[in-house]
Amino acid sequence: MDVALGVLLGVWLVVSAVAQLEVIKPGVSRVRRLDLFSLVPQYNFFAPRPGTKDFHLMVRATTSSGEFGRWRELSPLPHRAWWNCLWNPARRPRKALFDLATTLAKESQAVSRTAVQVSVSYLVLLNHVSTAARLQAPARVQFLLAVSNGTCSTEPPRALFISHVHEVER
Amino acid sequence: MNVDTATGLRFVEVIASVGVVVSSLELLARPRLVDDASLMSWPVFRLRHPWFAGGASGAAIGRVLGFPRILGIVALRLVAALLLVALPTGGPVHVLLLGLVALGTSMLILRTTFGLDGADQLVLITFTTLALVAVHPSAVAARLGLWFIALQACLAYFTAGIYKVTSRTWWDGSALTGVLGTLSYGNRSLARWFDSHRRTALWCSRLFCASEAAFPLVLLCPAGWLPYFLVWGVVFHASCAIIMGLNDFVWAFVATYPAIAYVVLR
Numbered sequence: 467m468d469v470a471l472g473v474l475l476g477v478w479l480v481v482s483a484v485a486q487l488e489v490i491k492p493g494v495s496r497v498r499r500l501d502l503f504s505l506v507p508q509y510n511f512f513a514p515r516p517g518t519k520d521f522h523l524m525v526r527a528t529t530s531s532g533e534f535g536r537w538r539e540l541s542p543l544p545h546r547a548w549w550n551c552l553w554n555p556a557r558r559p560r561k562a563l564f565d566l567a568t569t570l571a572k573e574s575q576a577v578s579r580t581a582v583q584v585s586v587s588y589l590v591l592l593n594h595v596s597t598a599a600r601l602q603a604p605a606r607v608q609f610l611l612a613v614s615n616g617t618c619s620t621e622p623p624r625a626l627f628i629s630h631v632h633e634v635e636r
Numbered sequence: 637m638n639v640d641t642a643t644g645l646r647f648v649e650v651i652a653s654v655g656v657v658v659s660s661l662e663l664l665a666r667p668r669l670v671d672d673a674s675l676m677s678w679p680v681f682r683l684r685h686p687w688f689a690g691g692a693s694g695a696a697i698g699r700v701l702g703f704p705r706i707l708g709i710v711a712l713r714l715v716a717a718l719l720l721v722a723l724p725t726g727g728p729v730h731v732l733l734l735g736l737v738a739l740g741t742s743m744l745i746l747r748t749t750f751g752l753d754g755a756d757q758l759v760l761i762t763f764t765t766l767a768l769v770a771v772h773p774s775a776v777a778a779r780l781g782l783w784f785i786a787l788q789a790c791l792a793y794f795t796a797g798i799y800k801v802t803s804r805t806w807w808d809g810s811a812l813t814g815v816l817g818t819l820s821y822g823n824r825s826l827a828r829w830f831d832s833h834r835r836t837a838l839w840c841s842r843l844f845c846a847s848e849a850a851f852p853l854v855l856l857c858p859a860g861w862l863p864y865f866l867v868w869g870v871v872f873h874a875s876c877a878i879i880m881g882l883n884d885f886v887w888a889f890v891a892t893y894p895a896i897a898y899v900v901l902r
Contacts, residue, residue, distance in 0.1 A: 468776040471768060475784040482788065486795040502685070503742045504749055505764070507757040509792040513799035513806065517821070518814025543819040551877040555662035555669065557884075560820050562675035562751030569750075590680045590750075597673035616817030617824040618831050 481506055489514065521567035522623055524610040525595040527634075530603070537610060540598050566590055567611050567626065574627055583630060596634045604635045637859075639898040641778035645769065646725055647894035648785060649734070652762045653717040655755070655887025656737055660714035664707060669751075671703045678702050681748040701747045713740030731770045738763035754792070755888035761788055762891060782895040789892035790852035797849025806845050809838035821880040847872070854896060862900045866893050 481497055485506045488498065497506055524537040544556060570587040582588055595609040608631045614623035663669060670676050678701050682688040688697050699705065716736035723729065741760045745752060762785055769781035805811035809830070816827035830837035847868060854865040870893075873886040 467772045468774055468780070471772060471777050472780050474768070475765070475780055479784060479787055479791075483791055486791065489799060502746055504745045504752075504757050504760065507754070507761065507788070507792070509754060509795035510799045511754050511792075511796045512811075512815060512821075513796060514803035515805065516811050516815045518811065518818060520819045545819065545824075546881050548878075550881045551874070551883055553658070553662065554881045554883045555666045557753075557881055558663070558669050558751040559675055561753055562748075564820060565750040566675060586680060586684045587750075589683065590675060590677055593677055593680050594673055594675055616814065616822060616827065617819060618813075618817040618827050 478505070486510065517564060517568070519613045519615055521563055521626070522612040522614065523563060523567075523591065523595065524612055525599050525607060526610075527599045527607045528605045534606075534608070540595060567613075570611065570627055579630075588629070592629065592632060596632070599634075604633065606631050607634050608632070638901040639894065641775065641782060641898065642725070644782050644894045644898035645766065645778055648762065648782075648891050649725070649766055650721050651887060651894070652759060652766075652891035653720045653737070655884060655891065656717035656741070656759060656763075657714060657721075658887065659756075659759075659884050660710050660717065660740075663710045664714065667704065667707055670706055670747075676748050676751045678706070678747055681750070697746075701743060706743070706747065709740050709743050713737055716740070725770075726773070731767065734763055734767035734770050738767050753882075753884065755882070755884035758788070758792065758888040758892070759884075761785075762888070782898045785892050785895035786855070786899040789889065789896060790855060792889070793848050793851035797845055797847070797851065800845035801849050803845075806841055809834060809841040812841040812844070813837050816879070821882075823879045826879060844872075855899060859900050862897060866897070869893065 485498060486509055488508070489510050520543055522542070523540045525540055526534050526537045529535050541559065543560060546554070546556075550556070566587045570582070570585065570591070573585045573587060574582045577585070591609055591611075592607075596607055599605075599607050609629045610625055611627040612623040613626045615621055668674060670678075672679050678698070682694065682698060682701075687693045700709070713736060716733045720730075720733050720737065723733070738760065741756065741763060745756060745760060765781050765784055769777045800806040800811075803811065805814070813827055813830045813834075816822040816830060817824075830840070851865065851869070854862060857865075870886075870890060873882075873889055876882045877886050
């Protein structure tokens with residue numbers, strides 16, 4: 467039993483170490499595709515190219531007249547409070563938006579504009595904005611991912627990705 | 637001075653459990669973070685894999701991971717972590733509690749990795765290892781478990797550090813200023829200060845990257861150096877929690893330090 471545990475942990479450690487080369491040699495660890503539980507870790511936190519931008523999710527919907535209203539930001543990123551070093555529930559949606567935005571930006575360059583509509587990241591955002599837009603009647607919605615250069619920059623946010631227009635029923 | 641295996645494992649377990657309690661409470665305090673319309677929506681994320689999307693497996697997994705049932709799993713994980721802190725170790729109940737925390741964490745990861753981070757991965761590795769050791773609590777298994785946790789922590793520091801050391805933007809300090817400038821992980825005052833003190837930013841960034849990459853040296857240096865490495869680690873993670881809001885990394889990484897101490901002082 468000790469030997470079995472030793473072999474198991476040894477293999478796990480070696481696979482974990484090899485998987486860290488993924489950043490410089492994509493595909494080196496084919497195991498990751500099967501690793502639904504993320505047992506093979508990815509330890510390159512904030513490296514080699516850290517996120518130095520903030521992402522903003524904007525939505526607009528048609529009004530009763532059929533015209534699109536103004537873009538509005540959903541759940542703007544809150545400034546952190548001092549207690550967030552101990553208690554920080556907002557880090558999860560913030561990280562989720564970051565992950566979704568970076569994934570969608572990559573996917574939109576890799577596949578056609580039509581194909582990207584069935585990607586999971588696109589559908590998650592569409593599902594989220596359709597609910598958050600609080601539509602009273604069937605309407606059309608569109609979302610936009612904008613990117614800003616952080617708090618030191620005076621440049622306005624710029625559009626990173628704009629979705630198709632979708633009919634949403636309520 | 638040395639650390640015996642039982643003490644080492646117990647400290648790993650207690651510190652990691654406190655982190656699990658905090659992260660579980662954070663999710664339970666804001667249940668909408670995981671509801672069907674959230675950015676972590678199960679009805680959409682289940683589409684990413686044929687096993688989840690449909691059929692018998694999809695229906696079975698959906699019954700467990702759907703909202704609001706996932707909150708039940710988080711609550712179970714919370715109770716298990718609290719009991720791990722409160723109850724003595726050993727016996728089938730202990731194995732069950734460790735297994736529940738490992739399983740609960742893996743369920744969250746299985747649902748979606750979007751919104752999760754490296755601390756969640758390390759928590760899963762730690763509790764899976766502790767559960768395996770608890771199933772077969774021999775002296776050899778305990779030593780193997782502590783070595784494994786210590787080496788995973790060193791691998792994490794080395795990987796994060798070496799990718800930063802070899803990154804042009806981390807080496808010239810612009811990455812540090814850039815990250816600190818974001819609303820997501822930054823601190824406006826500190827970013828502005830670094831922006832106007834570029835040379836300080838450059839050297840702080842180099843020091844930060846090099847010390848992260850050099851952390852595994854703790855296993856090779858004389859045992860007397862151990863406190864310096866561990867104090868550096870605690871200060872490093874506490875700073876990241878205060879400046880970047882990465883509170884979960886403190887518990888996940890500091891929980892591995894008793895294992896590192898065991899390996900160094902054995």
